[in-house]
Amino acid sequence: MQEVYYFQAQKFVGTPHADQIRQVKTPKDAARMGRERSRPLRPDWEQVKDDIMRKAVLRKFETHADIREELLSTGDELIVENAPGDYYWGCGADGSGKNMLGQILVEVREILRLSNQQ
Known part of the structure; x- marks a missing residue:
């Protein structure tokens, strides 16, 4: 679950908040801290969060x-992040969400597939 720490800390890169997030005990705590809007998000967050x-x-x-x-065993199947409360990373409650995490998983699957062929 190191990716949770990394992702949440990147919201505050170059600040003491990033280090605080990296040092908490659980990924759940890191996610909670990263969602606290009392911490100032980096100004380019919306532009860089997908990358x-x-x-x-x-x-x-x-x-x-x-x-x-x-992941590779999913073949060419569409991957949907079933997150009813998340309309950005997930599918949302009604399926109208962007499903960005699902899209990223499909991209990563293709990258891994190509790297296996080399």
């Missing part, structure tokens, strides 16, 4: 063979 998530997810699957194989 940061992509980097974190790719690293996670490059590092862990078991879940990499599971």
Whole structure:
């Protein structure tokens, strides 16, 4: 779950908030701290968050063979992040969400597939 720490800390890169998030005990605590709006988000967050998530997810699957194989076993299936409360990273309650995490997983799957062919 290191990707949770990384992603949340990147919201505050270059500030003491990033270090505080990296040092908490659980990924749940890191996520909670990253969502606290009392902390000032980096000004370019909306522009960089997808690339940061992509980097974190790719690293996670490059590092862990078991879940990499599971992801690759999905073939060409659409991947949907079933998160009823999240209309950006997930599908939302009514399926109208952007499903950005699902899209990133599909991209990462293709990157991994191509790297396996080399």
